[in-house]
Amino acid sequence: MAAAADQAGKTSHAFILDAIAQTVEQVEQDTAFQHLAEQRWAQVLASGQTVAWDETKDCLNARARGEQHRRPAARKTIG
Numbered sequence: 001m002a003a004a005a006d007q008a009g010k011t012s013h014a015f016i017l018d019a020i021a022q023t024v025e026q027v028e029q030d031t032a033f034q035h036l037a038e039q040r041w042a043q044v045l046a047s048g049q050t051v052a053w054d055e056t057k058d059c060l061n062a063r064a065r066g067e068q069h070r071r072p073a074a075r076k077t078i079g
Contacts, residue, residue, distance in 0.1 A: 048077065051072045055072035056072055
């Protein structure tokens with residue numbers, strides 16, 4: 001660990017504090033992402049609407065090529 005801290009130009013103590021701060025930040029981001037995913041899944045279950053992957057993929061590929069493409073419409077597929 002001391003060698004890694006030296007390479008980073010930090011003391012061992014500062015290196016450990018940075019590692020802790022990064023871990024806390026990652027856990028907070030993971031928790032927020034999980035919460036958002038749960039909210040969106042609840043919306044899918046409530047509405048029953050989803051977007052077909054093939055249509056989504058075509059839209060994303062067109063946009064990546066710089067082309068204009070209509071966003072695919074959500075359709076009732078659940079329930």
